[in-house]
Amino acid sequence: MANHVSALKRARQTRKRTARNRRNKGVLRVAVRNIRRVLSGSDPEAARQQMPEALSRIDKAIQKGTLHRNTAARLKSRLQARLNRSTVPPAA
Numbered sequence: 001m002a003n004h005v006s007a008l009k010r011a012r013q014t015r016k017r018t019a020r021n022r023r024n025k026g027v028l029r030v031a032v033r034n035i036r037r038v039l040s041g042s043d044p045e046a047a048r049q050q051m052p053e054a055l056s057r058i059d060k061a062i063q064k065g066t067l068h069r070n071t072a073a074r075l076k077s078r079l080q081a082r083l084n085r086s087t088v089p090p091a092a
Helices: 005-040 044-063 069-087
Strands: none
Touching (some): 005 069
């Protein structure tokens, strides 16, 4: 346990930052889970409509420092690729 005033303050700051990061990660996970669920369904139009919100949540996570920009780019790329695969008709 922290004994100095400065260490106590740092412990308080850490608890606040941890709570904020957990909230941000939770919002991000829910958005990604929702878009993945829609992408796995059979309605590509619904996925196309929900994709901007999911991408926006990912971008906000980058801005808040919750997610690394390269990780976010990879995630967005994979989601967009899944959307593109679901909307392209199969070759005959």
